[in-house]
Amino acid sequence: MAMAERRPVALTMGEPAGIGGELSLKAWLARDSDRLPVFFAIDDPARLTALGAGLGLSVPVRAIDAPADAARVFAAALPVLPETLPRPAVPGRPDPANAPAVIASIRRAVELARDGAAAAVVTNPIQKKVLLDAGFAHAGHTEYLGELAGPGHRPVMMLACPGLRVVPVTVHVSLAEALRLLTTERIVATGRVVAEALGRDFGLAAPRLAVAGLNPHAGEDGALGSEDIQIVAPAVAALRAAGIDARGPLSPDTMFHAEARARYDAALCMYHDQALIPLKTLDFFGGVNVTLGLPFVRTSPDHGTAPDIAGTGKANPSSLMAALRLAHEIAGHRAAARAAERVA
Amino acid sequence: MAMAERRPVALTMGEPAGIGGELSLKAWLARDSDRLPVFFAIDDPARLTALGAGLGLSVPVRAIDAPADAARVFAAALPVLPETLPRPAVPGRPDPANAPAVIASIRRAVELARDGAAAAVVTNPIQKKVLLDAGFAHAGHTEYLGELAGPGHRPVMMLACPGLRVVPVTVHVSLAEALRLLTTERIVATGRVVAEALGRDFGLAAPRLAVAGLNPHAGEDGALGSEDIQIVAPAVAALRAAGIDARGPLSPDTMFHAEARARYDAALCMYHDQALIPLKTLDFFGGVNVTLGLPFVRTSPDHGTAPDIAGTGKANPSSLMAALRLAHEIAGHRAAARAAERVA
Numbered sequence: 001m002a003m004a005e006r007r008p009v010a011l012t013m014g015e016p017a018g019i020g021g022e023l024s025l026k027a028w029l030a031r032d033s034d035r036l037p038v039f040f041a042i043d044d045p046a047r048l049t050a051l052g053a054g055l056g057l058s059v060p061v062r063a064i065d066a067p068a069d070a071a072r073v074f075a076a077a078l079p080v081l082p083e084t085l086p087r088p089a090v091p092g093r094p095d096p097a098n099a100p101a102v103i104a105s106i107r108r109a110v111e112l113a114r115d116g117a118a119a120a121v122v123t124n125p126i127q128k129k130v131l132l133d134a135g136f137a138h139a140g141h142t143e144y145l146g147e148l149a150g151p152g153h154r155p156v157m158m159l160a161c162p163g164l165r166v167v168p169v170t171v172h173v174s175l176a177e178a179l180r181l182l183t184t185e186r187i188v189a190t191g192r193v194v195a196e197a198l199g200r201d202f203g204l205a206a207p208r209l210a211v212a213g214l215n216p217h218a219g220e221d222g223a224l225g226s227e228d229i230q231i232v233a234p235a236v237a238a239l240r241a242a243g244i245d246a247r248g249p250l251s252p253d254t255m256f257h258a259e260a261r262a263r264y265d266a267a268l269c270m271y272h273d274q275a276l277i278p279l280k281t282l283d284f285f286g287g288v289n290v291t292l293g294l295p296f297v298r299t300s301p302d303h304g305t306a307p308d309i310a311g312t313g314k315a316n317p318s319s320l321m322a323a324l325r326l327a328h329e330i331a332g333h334r335a336a337a338r339a340a341e342r343v344a
Numbered sequence: 345m346a347m348a349e350r351r352p353v354a355l356t357m358g359e360p361a362g363i364g365g366e367l368s369l370k371a372w373l374a375r376d377s378d379r380l381p382v383f384f385a386i387d388d389p390a391r392l393t394a395l396g397a398g399l400g401l402s403v404p405v406r407a408i409d410a411p412a413d414a415a416r417v418f419a420a421a422l423p424v425l426p427e428t429l430p431r432p433a434v435p436g437r438p439d440p441a442n443a444p445a446v447i448a449s450i451r452r453a454v455e456l457a458r459d460g461a462a463a464a465v466v467t468n469p470i471q472k473k474v475l476l477d478a479g480f481a482h483a484g485h486t487e488y489l490g491e492l493a494g495p496g497h498r499p500v501m502m503l504a505c506p507g508l509r510v511v512p513v514t515v516h517v518s519l520a521e522a523l524r525l526l527t528t529e530r531i532v533a534t535g536r537v538v539a540e541a542l543g544r545d546f547g548l549a550a551p552r553l554a555v556a557g558l559n560p561h562a563g564e565d566g567a568l569g570s571e572d573i574q575i576v577a578p579a580v581a582a583l584r585a586a587g588i589d590a591r592g593p594l595s596p597d598t599m600f601h602a603e604a605r606a607r608y609d610a611a612l613c614m615y616h617d618q619a620l621i622p623l624k625t626l627d628f629f630g631g632v633n634v635t636l637g638l639p640f641v642r643t644s645p646d647h648g649t650a651p652d653i654a655g656t657g658k659a660n661p662s663s664l665m666a667a668l669r670l671a672h673e674i675a676g677h678r679a680a681a682r683a684a685e686r687v688a
Contacts, residue, residue, distance in 0.1 A: 174559045174569025176523055215518045216616035225518025253620035257628035272560035273618065276597035281622045284601035 005332040007119035008070035008079075009039040009324055010109040014124025016044070016089030016098055018305025019315035021051045023124060025059045026317040027324060028078040034321050037328035039122070040070040040079035042105040047089050048080060055313045067117040083108065091311025094127050099134030102126060106141070110148045113296035120297035120327035121145075124320070125305045139172070141300065142291055149294045156193045156292040158266065159275060159302055160326065161283035164256070165266040166275035167194050167292075178271040182214065182227065187235035188242075191268055195244045197292035198265050200337050201330040210255055210264035211236050211248025212274055218249040232270070256282075285318040288326050297330045299323040349676040351463040352414035352423070353383040353668055354453040358468025360388070360433030360442055362649025363659035365395045367468060369403045370661040371668060372422040378665050381672035383466070384414040384423035386449040391433050392424060399657045411461040427452065435655025438471050443478030446470060450485070454492045457640035464641035464671035465489075468664070469649045483516070485644065486635055493638045500537045500636040502610065503619060503646055504670065505627035508600070509610040510619035511538050511636075522615040526558065526571065531579035532586075535612055539588045541636035542609050544681050545674040554599055554608035555580050555592025556618055562593040576614070600626075629662040632670050641674045643667040 011027075014020030024041045025048065027034075041048065045063045052059040062077035064070060070079040083105045087097045106126075112118040128140055138144040146155040158167045169190045170178040191209055198207030211232060213219055219228030232249040239246035247264070254260060255267060256278035269275035279287055279302075287302040301319035309315060355371075358364030368385045369392065371378075385392065389407045396403040406421035408414060417423040427449045431441045450470075456462035472484055482488040490499040502511045513534045514522040535553055542551030555576060557563055563572030576593040583590035591608070598604060599611060600622035613619035623631055623646075631646040645663035653659060 172560060172568060174563070174571070175519070176569060176571075179520055179523070216516060216620070219518070224516060225520060227518070227520075252617045253624045254628070256621060256625040259628070273596045274621065276560070277600060277618065277621050278625045280597045281600040281625050284598070284603070 005037070005119045005328055005335055006071070007117065007331070008067050008074070009037050009120045009122055009327050009331075010067065010112050010118035011039050011041045011324070012109050012121070012123045013041065013043040013083060013102055013105040015094055015102060015127040015130065015305040016047065016085055017091055017094040017310060018125055018127060018307055019310050020124030020305065021048055021089070022055060022310070022313065022315045023301070023317045023320040024048065025052050025055070025057045025078065026315070027321050028059055029057060030317065030321060031074070034325075036321060036324050037119070038071050038074045039324055040064060040067060040081055042081045042083050042108050044085045044101070045080045045082055047085055048078070054311070067112055081108070092307040094130040094307070096130055096134045099131050099136065103131060103136055106144065107148065110145065110296060113298075119331035120299070122320070122323050122327050123298065123300040125301065125303065127305050127307070145291055145294060145298055149296070153295060154189060154193055154293045156190055156197075158194065158197070158290045158292050159279045159287050160290055161279055161287045161322075163258070164261055164279055164282055166269055166279050167266055168269045168272050168275040170271050172272065175271060179227075182231055182270055184231050184235045184238065187211070187232065187268065188238045191235065191239045191244060191246060192242065193293040194266050194268060195239070201290075201292065201297070201333050202265070203333045203336070204265055206245060207266070208264045209239065209244060209246040210250055210267045211239075211246055212252045212255060212267060212269045213249030214270040216251075216253070218251045285316050286322045287319055288323045290326065290330070297327055297334065299327040299330070349381070349463045349672055349679055350415070351461065351675070352411050352418070353381050353464045353466055353671050353675075354411065354456050354462035355383050355385045355668070356453050356465070356467045357385065357387040357427060357446055357449040359438055359446060359471040359474065359649040360391065360429055361435055361438040361654060362469055362471060362651055363654050364468030364649065365392055365433070366399060366654070366657065366659045367645070367661045367664040368392065369396050369399070369401045369422065370659070371665050372403055373401060374661065374665060375418070378669075380665060380668050381463070382415050382418045383668055384408060384411060384425055386425045386427050386452050388429045388445070389424045389426055391429055392422070398655070411456055425452070436651040438474040438651070440474055440478045443475050443480065447475065447480055450488065451492065454489065454640060457642075463675035464643070466664070466667050466671050467642065467644040469645065469647065471649050471651070489635055489638060489642055493640070497639065498533060498537055498637045500534055500541075502538065502541070502634045502636050503623045503631050504634055505623055505631045505666075507602070508605055508623055508626055510613055510623050511610055512613045512616050512619040514615050516616065519615060523571075526575055526614055528575050528579045528582065531555070531576065531612065532582045535579065535583045535588060535590060536586065537637040538610050538612060539583070545634075545636065545641070545677050546609070547677045547680070548609055550589060551610070552608045553583065553588060553590040553610055553612055554594055555583075555590055555612045556596045556599060556614055557593030558614040560595075560597070562595045629660050630666045631663055632667045634670065634674070641671055641678065643671040643674070
């Protein structure tokens with residue numbers, strides 16, 4: 001059972017020209033109706049105040065000195081740990097001059113989570129290209145967080161919605177590259193991180209992994225490709241030999257309807273769209289991205305910065321709110337696991 | 345608007361060791377509650393009678409001489425155009441000696457549909473391997489039907505459920521082979537058949553095609569693979585140049601939720617699971633397989649012979665019943681289109 005986790009969740013700024021600020025404001029407005037945990041933004045208080053006024057959102061913004069102040073402030077105002085932007089954020093027009101503040105917001109959130117002042121990190125979406133142009137040498141959030149975590153950690157992306165958790169073994173690469181990258185070792189290493197996280201972060205005592213085949217009908221005994229026999233099946237065997245309740249390779253098209261989903265706790269998928277298509281078909285607005293395998297808790301909404309609707313008030317905060325709730329829940333499970341370890 | 349189509353639908357035997365017979369019997373039992381069209385089986389009356397008795401299904405079976413007798417019989421009994429099996433059908437154990445009757449059932453259904461005695465063909469699932477061993481030189485139903493249709497026809501598989509129609513451009517091949525087979529020509533040729541069928545068979549005056557990208561995020565401007573730029577985008581342009589309302593390449597993971605589906609009438613997918621995963625996630629038991637591009641109407645359930653549950657009474661007839669309804673509906677649209685041509 002999860003312990004009550006009383007520390008606040010740290011929410012990063014994300015790309016200030018995107019929809020992140022609007023999402024932060026809207027999430028705070030829904031804090032009671034959607035039973036959100038206490039959170040604070042690491043952002044520019046002046047820009048959030050101006051954004052709220054521009055969008056007609058009644059959100060008092062209050063600068064705080066430390067995460068410990070968030071709980072006291074949260075009922076009456078959105079607590080913000082200041083990270084000042086050197087230039088005004090213009091919706092839809094990312095400014096490389098603001099990139100260092102975007103990166104600093106992520107780094108500070110991680111530091112606060114690592115030293116225990118924050119329960120978890122929730123990241124608003126970033127625009128990778130702008131950060132790359134500003135000298136950010138990481139393929140994305142997940143890779144940067146992996147570096148902040150230090151060696152010995154294998155960050156693994158999970159997408160979660162009510163009733164389905166999926167983990168793509170290969171991620172942001174072309175389909176041809178995914179075929180080249182897929183190895184038994186990669187499936188096993190990912191599966192081990194997932195099984196451990198289902199226990200520690202989701203409180204599942206005996207987690208069940210469903211391993212998708214690569215090919216249609218999982219290769220139909222080799223008639224539709226040899227990879228399911230040569231790569232996937234040995235990975236399932238290795239995971240089982242390691243004591244993990246893994247099943248597969250399963251026919252990818254028959255494993256995502258309600259009855260099939262009830263038989264497992266997470267689906268290990270061989271490529272990006274094999275994981276993302278069922279998840280986003282089932283729950284387009286409420287999916288959450290969780291980074292497993294890190295020494296701190298991190299979630300994020302599973303969408304981008306949406307520059308096309310930034311500043312219009314049309315941004316849907318469902319995914320960010322689900323990310324805040326899930327981050328708090330995972331932090332609670334981790335705290336409970338730590339408490340159990342101390343007792344034992 | 346569809347004309348009332350009064351001719352009966354021809355339903356084939358399928359693999360007699362599979363669940364086909366049980367499905368035929370259960371569909372007839374649900375004829376009123378599920379508003380099924382009049383249909384007749386091309387099957388062995390004695391084996392259907394025995395099967396019904398064994399499963400405790402009260403289905404009177406009546407042999408008929410011609411499709412024209414089906415309507416008169418249908419209210420009181422399942423009309424069956426006899427195709428005698430040389431050997432008793434044993435659930436779960438296909439017998440090559442029965443293969444010629446299985447094939448004859450398909451051929452006769454097609455003949456009856458082509459000469460106008462039947463409105464459409466609905467095929468029960470077959471076990472390809474048994475037929476291949478018996479000398480059947482076709483990769484499957486669709487290919488055999490293409491041959492029966494004669495040259496000049498390009499059979500195209502569509503899967504349909506309420507709210508979604510998908511067409512895989514490459515079908516029963518490994519993912520690696522799908523990458524090799526995918527060409528602009530293939531996408532365009534498939535898209536043209538689909539657009540024409542949406543008009544003629546589904547009564548849509550201005551059909552809208554959504555064309556999926558191949559890679560995650562449709563390749564993200566080339567960062568995740570070049571195929572979406574080099575193969576898919578030119579196909580979309582060619583379809584549009586041919587006067588077809590096609591859009592794409594679309595990000596495959598964001599095109600199957602309810603709001604996105606409302607924007608198109610059929611999704612053209614680049615590989616089997618890109619089409620089948622969303623369809624079977626949304627509607628596992630009610631999907632229908634429709635063969636477009638043939639001179640006769642053909643649908644089938646989108647599942648196999650299920651030898652593991654054959655003879656147990658557990659077979660779910662939802663997909664076959666949806667196939668019967670859709671076949672009748674398409675036949676009505678075709679009849680209306682022919683009538684309109686005669687008037688014009």
